[in-house]
Amino acid sequence: MPPSRTLLLLLLNFLICVSTIQWEEKLVKYPSFICAEQKFAPWNKPTSRLRLHVNKSYQNKFELISKKLEGIGVFPKDIEETFIKGTGKGGQKVNKTNNCVMIRYASGEGEKIIIKCHKHRCLQKNRIYARELLYDKITSVRDNLEDAITHEIEKEKRRVLKPTDREKRESINYKKRRSEVKSNRQKNFRYEDDIG
Structure with missing residues (x-):
């Protein structure tokens, strides 16, 4: 050649x-x-x-929810998305087409979340809705963890601030001594009615 x-x-x-x-x-x-x-x-x-x-509206919603997911640290590489045949209402179209979305999210920390979404007849709507469910689930789990951590911290603070029995007795004795000192400072007035 x-x-x-x-x-x-x-x-x-x-x-x-x-x-x-x-x-x-x-x-x-x-x-x-x-x-x-x-x-x-x-x-x-x-x-x-x-x-x-x-469809531009679906594409915009899809990009918006993808950005929200990236904002909390969920990237497209962490999401495995599969499409399966749906069941239920919707007629023959639902039974014939793969418009049910299943998302598997596995983070690096070992947590796995599986979401199956078949709310709508349209595949794009189901993809968007499944990602919204994933976002809600992850944020709720993180909020619950943060609440549990703050609760434990507050509980520890209360435990540290709670006085022991010895400290309570010492405090009561100190207050009694102070009240005696203060009562001794007062002038003793004797009234004629007191003289018997």
Whole structure:
């Protein structure tokens, strides 16, 4: 093969790899917002031809709750999200589609939280709602831990401040002595009625 043809093939292969990487980044960032027929499109298509079907209000809510989760230290790499078939109300669509969201959150400290959400018929709404539930659960657990810690600290302070029996007796004796000293300072008036 001539060198120019080899260079051309290498360049073409490089461009296909670059477009594939860009497309994969979009797929990782918004996995559920991609239309089903586009999800399985050939990898060698340029990204400009791919159409992302995104509902802007869901996307904004999803980004908002993701930022809230990042604010408390829950990053997307810590969340494992799976989609399973739903059950219950909603007719045949609910039974046929994978619109039930299951989130597994495992933090570095060993705590694991599993949330299954099938409140809505729409997958995007369920994804958002599941993340809101995760946020509420984590914040409530942290608040309960903080309350328990402050309660223990206050309990320890009360225990330290509570006087022992010996300290109580010494305090009472001191107060009695002080009252005697003060009563001795008063002048004794004798009234005619007291003289018998």
